[in-house]
Amino acid sequence: MAGTVHRLVLAGGLLLMATLTQVARAGDLQVGKIYHGFKLLEHRPVKEISADAYLFEHVASGARLLKLASADDNKTFCISFKTLPQDDTGVPHILEHSVLGGSRKFPVKSPFDILAKGSLNTFLNAMTSADFTMYPVASRNRKDFVNLMNVYLDAVFHPRIYQDKRIFLQEGWRLELAQPDGELAYNGIVYNEMKGAFSSPARVLDFIVSRALFPDNTYGHSSGGYPDNIPQLSYEKFLEFHRTYYHPSNSYITIYGDGDVLQELKFIDENYLAEFKRQPPVPELRQQAAFDKIKEVSDHYPIGPEEDPSDKTFLELAFVAGGAGDQQLSMALDVLTDVLVNLPAAPLRRALQDAGIGHDVYASYDELKQGVIGIVVKNANAGDRDRFRDIVFNTLRRVVTEGIDKKDIEGVINRKEFMLREADYGGFPKGLVYTYFSLRSWMFAGDPLPALAYDKSLAYVRRALHEPLLEGMVRKYLLDNKHAVLAVVEPQQGLEQQRLAGLRQKLREMKKKLPAAEIARLVKQTADLRVWQSTPDRPEDVAKIPMLGIADLDPQAESFPLEQRQVKGVPVLFAPQSTNGIIYLRLLFDARVVPQEMVWLLPVLAHVWGQMDTANYDYGRLNTELNIHTGGLSLSLSLFPDSRQPENFQPKLEARAKALTPKFAKLVELEREVLLRTRLTDDQRLKEVLGELYSRLQGMVRSAGSYLAYQRAASYLGSRGMYGEVTSGLSYFKQVDKLFRHYSRDSGQLAADLQMLAGLLFSRRGLLLAVTCSEEDYPVFEKHIGTLLAALGDDPPRLQEFKLAPEARNEGLLAPSKVQYVYRSADFRALGYQFRGRMQVLRQILSRDYLTREIRIKGGAYGAWASFSRDGLATLASYRDPNLRKTFTAFDGAAAYLQGFSASDAEMTRYIIGTIARLDQPRTPAGKGEAAVSYHLRHVSQQQRQAERTEILATRQEDIRDMAKLVEDILKHAVLCVYGSEKVLRENKQLFERLVRVLH
């Protein structure tokens, strides 16, 4: 149970929001003593994260274990290994996938998929980074938590990869040959995943920069795998990598939450670690020696064969600086990137904008063992390279002489502190984030805690407010640092087609040289693999994966409290939550006042407001004030479809903001400034802001194919989908693209349009306030919000009709992409079906069983799923998919699969558990407030959600078979939208009514 909330005042001016909870004392553990084979090395409280840290070493095996005991019931377990690749074959990544493909105690094809089907996990995944691989799981249920831990430990220490090479062929890479006279092709899940990843220029940039900065150590290699190099990985090398790195002596285990530490230690020792002996440490990560001269490198990324290459070059200056283990320096360098580049009026951003180089710039600090500061310019031209370098260095020299604005520094530090203390990591369990924060310092400096006990680093970086701390760093780590690289990644028309043709040619020649016996072997391997993938696991093996029973599930749907109140005549939706003294405020303005032909300007307005000068502040100062006093303010557009009548949807322009209670009055003042006193008179500035938006959207169109195809398919089906597409999909991008290209001609028009929209929108009539905070903080909101409400317009709103007629266009979206995203969607309400709880179980079965097997496992796509939304949208989709036609056929087979569906009681239970787990993902206090508001606006009652849950819990296999008809109807009426490779889409053009280029 949480204890009292204490608020302490910090020297820096921000309130400390540590909830000093009664942490479950882990008995009377004594440093130096041994518990279940683990010696307690150290025990200290980490008040910043309300936890008690216990650092252990397993005496026999050398495994390290950090227990973070806290009151949080979202328990997290993670085992990580230092993994240092020596080439670009992606061996750590392929291994990360493969060890989850069956193990000693769990000899099934994918224990991971079975856990994903049916456990109460709140997180289940594995990740490969540049120098480590981590296996995190989380659950709020004790029994489930132990089960997950059990499967993951068995997977990493006893995987079946040694007994079964097919796992490597499936997850990594293989040569496929369907028949002796067919074409050879590469396939494999990681192979396709990385082909998708390397379609993005940012990824290419990252790769060449790392390679240039670290020619002699592991950071010069891609741990994920470079597609051309993946096929160089042999099975033997793959196994050798496991032998070297996946040993307890090289492991780092973290356990977070309210579990019993002694039981956890006992379990791990008895079941896993006791059988291992210490192994010598893995070779140290070699330190890369610095250079005496800045390097220069370049490469290309693919754009469409007719796409205009101008303004599409990426430039980067990257410097090796700092590194894991010096937490104070890391925090300072992180702050430095924000004040130099990321703030809207940061000196480097300003200088590059003034010089007309690129449309967007960002900087980041990557905390590796040897850290990297990167400054990236997007949408520039190759000819800008030398000017880019000169401007960066000249500006940095000026910054050192003139000093950095102290207010800017204060703002950045305050915002960082706010985020750290709020600890709202969205869907990620805190235990996972804390593990991630601590790993490198633990691995490379022997202490996991500095990043968690962050007060010390904050105090250190606050010295920058009184002394030239950051200016000194600019000189040392940027100006005088020759361990750096200047990189250029240029677009190249048709590069993808050339590469594809080159690969085909190479494979043809390879085939010519293959002896007949080898051809026969490949044909057989291809067929055998297919048979193996299609053969279900033996039920007695599946039963070995531990699971809960229906009785372990909570029959009650979680309720999200919401009260309807009023302030000065404006309705308030109040979600009472304990938020550690933060008030989360949303102003929801009715966007139905905007005429249909202008709705696409709503997200433009949302982007522009807050980035321009206002009556009392220039935009730089405005941003700094927001940083100093608040946790952030942003505008966005949201749609709330009525669940009873989805075409009846409410578009809302939202202003979201948050601040600590004592700063709430200031927040209201700043919000008023942004909403009502924004000035659009500075033409040049408006163009820059638009340029940033354009650049980000272009990046989205290039890399978020899945999102675009989804939006586009939904737009064929109804006006809500149309609205979504026009305001966030490809149509929206095309409008912004046009606006930006013709800006000099239409600049006055844009400013006038936006001001007109603001006048329509920012009215107290039709406004809805949503606030999430504690009951005791509510009066603070009530007291101060009045000044803003009084300043808003008061005209009665004139609601406009939105009635764009949808049209099933079945488009192929041509993109410079190596993989496809295939979407088939239908409106099942229009086909006479209602949304039901059991559809969620159907979703789980289709996604986790049928589609995963057919499209991911057999097809080699990175992912595939089905979904059924409350609003009537049914979707079947694939992600980073090498196929198109095959996937299409697999979708078509879904109805037949359901007709013949049969499952044991245990399997059905598993699916139900997995369905409930998705519904019960833990939410932060702010997230609970949002859920409450969303259900309210969409007219989803608690009774309705309860009835759905009850139906889910009672779903039987007959119910699933009954829904075969639903899926058959959906497929019969489904529209199609595919984003993908121009070549593949053209080869299948008869599937489409139209082919559309996404970029020109």
Ligand SMILES: [Zn+2]
């Ligand atoms: Zn992967």
